[in-house]
Amino acid sequence: MQPLVLSGLINHGVVEEHNLPAELAIGERAMATWSLETGSSGGFARFxxxxxxxxxxxSLENAGASFTFENGRSKFIWIETAPDQTINLKMKLTATKDFHGGIITQWFSYISDGTRQDVEFEPHHVSVKNQSEPQANEPEVNTEFSIARTWFSEGPNLGRVTLSISGHEPGQFLKIEETIGTQCSAEPLEDSGASLRDVYDQSILYVWQQAPSSAFELQYRVMGQSEDCWASIVGQASTVIDGAVQEIQIAALETPSENPDPENPGSDELVQLLRSPLPSKTTDSNGTSTGAPIRFKVQVLASHQRVNATFFAQEYQFTRPLVIEEHEEWIKYITGSFDAYKSARDARVEIRESHDLPGPFVTAYSGNRRITVQEALLISKQNWIP
Known part of the structure; x- marks a missing residue:
């Protein structure tokens, strides 16, 4: 994060509204509509x-655009649009058996002074709708969330960790984070299709927006100057089961005994199954952990070029303090910092109603690291508000 840098760009006040569903059942079909205000952009455009x-x-209504759908992405392309035009679109959405919920992202692109400009809109979460209760003759499913950690020595100062995860609810948010000692390092080996995999400081993080459909395993390798790197490993996991947050800790492994069977390296493994709840954490009145503070902010604009403070005041009558985040090729403009999601949501509503900014939305952070709003709500035990 850094102070706002002065330079120039115009985003022409593109505004979007939609009625995307909040949930879909397997096999369900739903109609979704979009209304796009092009502002003063005009010319070539893509949604x-x-x-x-x-x-x-x-596509059911395309407002004269060409339409394609490939690899889960819909594209509407116009060779020419008029300034101050309202574009109405309509699509039929079908949820197949492979649907497990997730995030819908949307953005509008246009040409200004020979340069492509991109306007990123607020992400939309859609979940799987429960269609019916299980039949009486169906076997009862064990939903006890548990993780078994296995350590296998691969040599001096080197070992492989396997985490076996079961009892989670498929399609729900799931986060697993392991922490190792300061003299050790980790490299991921198997992530089972995690939405996010990150190694930072002394931690290795896995996040799934939609957890796998059955029990699965993760693997990572631990290396270091210390012979007892295995002893430094601690971790925790959190997920949602039947609408409630469940958390477990993955405690440090006990001291390994000497391998009683040198011909069978598998007997040198250490297994520990942990179902105990996380130790209590210091929290504020909103239930937010003070160990890694959760903050909510509002993203008001994202582009590929910098803009100056005068631009926001002149174009949008927006004079709140802003900071810049740079991610890949995007430059994102952020305002506010709130403990409670509701406060950030109210700020977003006020900004949307008072300024013609292109779709402000709430963002979330764990310390200085940006995370999903769903993850932040789960960690801080707060409720989502539409």
Whole structure:
């Protein structure tokens, strides 16, 4: 994060509204509509919608655009649009058996002074709708969330960790984070399709927006100057089961005994199954952990070029303090910092109603690291507010 840098760009006040569903049942079809205000942009334009796996989109109204749908992404392309035009679009969405919920992202692109400009809209979460209760003759499913950690020595100061995860609810948010000692390092080996995999400081993090459909395993390798790197490993996991947050800790492994069977390296493994709840954490009145503070902010604009403070005041009558985040090729403009999601949401509503900014939305952070709003709500035990 850094102070706002002065330079120039115009985003022409593109505004979007939609009625995307909050949930879909397997096999369900739903109609979704979009209304795009092009502002003063005009000319070539493209609107894209990226759906999570398992959703098929068909165009019903395209406002004269060409339409394609490939790899879960819908594209509407116009060779020419008029300034101050309202574009109305409609699609039919079908949830297949591969749909497990997820995030829908949307953005609008246009040409200004020979340069492509991209306006990123607020992401939309869609979940799987429960269609019916299980039949009486169906076997009862064990939903006790548990993780077994296995350590296998691969040599001096080197070992492989396997985490076996079971009892989670498929399609729900799941986060697993392991922490190792300061003299040790880790490298991921198997992530089972995690949405996010990150190694930072002394931690290795896995996040799934939609947890796998059955029990699965993770693997990572631990290396270091210390012979007892295995002893430094601690971790925790959190997920949602039947609408409630469940957390477990993954405690440090006990001291390994000498391998009683040198011909069978598998007997040198250490297994520990942990179902105990996380130790209590210091929290504020909103239930937010003070160990790694959760903050909510509002993103008001994202582009590929910098803009100056005068631009925001002149174009949008927006004079709140701003900071810049740079991610890949995007420059994102952020305002505010709140403990409670509701406060950030109220700020977003006020900004949207008072300024003609292109789709401000709430963002979330764990310390200085940006995370999903869903993850932040889960960690801080706060409720989502539409």
């Amino acid at each position: 894209q919608v990226q759906f999570p796996p398992g959703i098929i989109a068909e």
